[in-house]
Amino acid sequence: MSSDIAIKVSGLGKCYHLYDAPRHRLLQILFGKKRQFFREYWALSDVSFDVRKGETIGIIGRNGAGKSTLLQMLCGTLHPTAGTVQVNGRLAALLELGAGFNPEFTGRENVFLSGALHGLSNAQIQERFDDIAAFADIGGFIDQAVKTYSTGMFVRLAFAVQVHLDPDVFVIDEALAVGDQRFVQKCYRKLEELKSRGTSLLFVSHDTTAIKMLSDRAVWIHDGKLRKIGDASTVVDAYRNWADGISESIAAPAGTSLPIDKQADLAVNKVSLLTSEGRESSTFIHGESVTLSIDIQNRGLPVGIPIRLGFSARNNRGVEIFGSNTFDSQVVLETPEPGASMTLKADFRLPLLAAGVYTMSLNVDALNSEGNYEAEVMLVDFFSFHIDERVKVYTLIGVDVNFKVGQYA
Template sequence: MSSEIAINLQNVSKCYHIYDKPRDRLLQMFAGQRKQYYREFWALKNVSFDIKKGETVGIVGRNGSGKSTLLQVICGTLNQSVGDVQTQGRIGALLELGSGFNPEFTGHENVYMNAAILGLSRAEVDERYDDIAAFADIGEFIHQPVKTYSSGMIVRLAFAVQAMVDPDILIVDEALAVGDERFQRKCFARLDELKAKGTSILFVSHSGPQVVELCDRAILMERGERICTGSPMEVVRAYQKLIYAPVEEQPRLIEEFKSIGSDKIVAETREVEVTQYAPPEDQFFDAGMVPESTTVYPEQGARIDAFEIFDKQGRRCNVLKAGGEYDIVMRGVITENVSRIFFAMHVRTVSGVVITGQRFPEEGKYFECEGAERAFRITFSFQMVMLPGVYFVGGGVWSETEPTLCHRILDAIMFRLVSDQGARSFGYMDASIDEPALELF
């Protein structure tokens, strides 16, 4: 294996034997190879990929797609049935909640036990112990048995141990979803530090925005197979398109993603109505700004016909002024008798991070829509307080009942936000009110 590769998998498969009755296990012991009393379940099927040193790779997929089995095989807590797994360096892993902890031991004792498993000497743990305890921030509970901990406290201590011992490879499997927002932010800041130090990170999450923002690449798993690999935004879109597709459409999508290969996932695109207008010759509309990343989901009770942006003079536009107020309009048709629906839209950056969005009606409330072929037009009003740049608009129609996604379009339109002032802020938003005041003494 190349010195630049941290993880290498070659045709890795994992098979479980499923017995219908407990006695069948005993019968199988006596039968040997002469007769089979079990059914085979392949949790992994010929999975191959490389992860470079210092690379962060996200893994997405539905429950039961093989993600957790894959991580356990890489960690060595589970043996593959077929194939070869090679890793270089110390592996830290956050898998199932509380895995690796002895519930009868105190947090203090578990810190030393887990660090020893990772290959650290007692002297090395002594050097890091204060940092681990401070990061976990569970107070005197660190001297109490782990069986008395809440799920959040277990995650805090587990992440502190695994992330503060400077692993060469860190594997995180949905564990951070348990912590509160402040602790999650601290964890992601620590992940950024580890990335800067050259740690390879495998990150499993159902949160598309987290994968897009954190990862360099992403892998889509489905039914134990690696379906495709690509940029985080491309893979997350493929994943979302798959899980929201009608059941009868899913096999076709899986084969489509497989056939594309590992280099590029091509989004299904179509022109939305806003691209067909003749451009007025002024500064508020640029006919060349048409997204190449438009992704259209299947219609399951609704159809979105157009997204448009209007200024307060009623002009259709896609060149917007920073700080200005604009209306984002979504219109279409409810094609079937769908109950308990709601609308939502979002604004994303070029990298796919959601900057803002809005749901209507608010969380927990819905519209009853009786009858089919009912046109709708919904207006979302915003003040553009983002920094100048290019942004993408999309949205959809959802229902509380199945199918939950009636229709959705990602990156339906794009707009450019411009400013006649010099840049004085950074990040995503310009929340400043006035020039900073400086006093020198």
């Protein structure tokens, strides 16, 4: 395995034997290989990918897709039926609640137990204990039996222990979903710190925005198979479209230029972002007034069919920063005569965005015969624009603030 690879997964698979009745399990023992009384269920099948050192991989997929099975095999707590896993360096993991802790031991005792299991000496653990206790922030409960902890307290201590083991690879399976908001934010800051130190991260989450913000790449597991792997924003968008029932034939690839030659009933032939003077531009100063102009052509729908249009702008991590749609704005749109076009203009003021390049995405839905809106056009990151700052912005979006200093007697 190459020295710049932290984890190498090759043809990984896990098969379970399912029995329809308890007696079949006994019969299988008696007959051995002569007869089969079980059905094979492959929870994971033929999954292969590499994780580079310092890289963050987000793993997504619906419940039961095989995500947790994959992480358990990566951590060595589950033996694969097929394939291999190679890990280069010390691995720390936060999997299902309860793993690695003795419920009869106190929090303090479990800290030392976990450290010892990861190869740390008593002196090394003692040196880090104050930092672990401060991060967990559970007060005097550190000296109470873990079995008395709430779920949130357990996660606090477990996460604090794992991140202070100086891991080369850190694996998390949805554990942060049960933490309170303040602690989750602290955890994300710690993960960013680990990333900056070159730690490889793998985490499962149903928070696709967090996947985009934290991950360099994403892995989509579907029905036990690797369905898609690549840039986090691209994979998350594909997963969201699938979850929303949007066909790949509707969603144009990112960066597609207009017009798009697709056999759709509606078409978006031109989109422009205009300055307040009505001039097309690709560079704007945050906070200025702009107009989004969209030309829509009716290729095959009857006249008067209700349609709705939405747009969003995303940063270079693929995170949606702002957007709107005609439905929530209570704007009524209907299809023109077949073959005719119409222009929709949306006037708004750009937020105080940080300087950089942003992309625009657009979707158009039409009301179908069943009374549901169905996607006709979906354009992802199909044009970009640059933002210059008039004031420095250190966050995703800034605000105009008028500070006033009061006089005190």
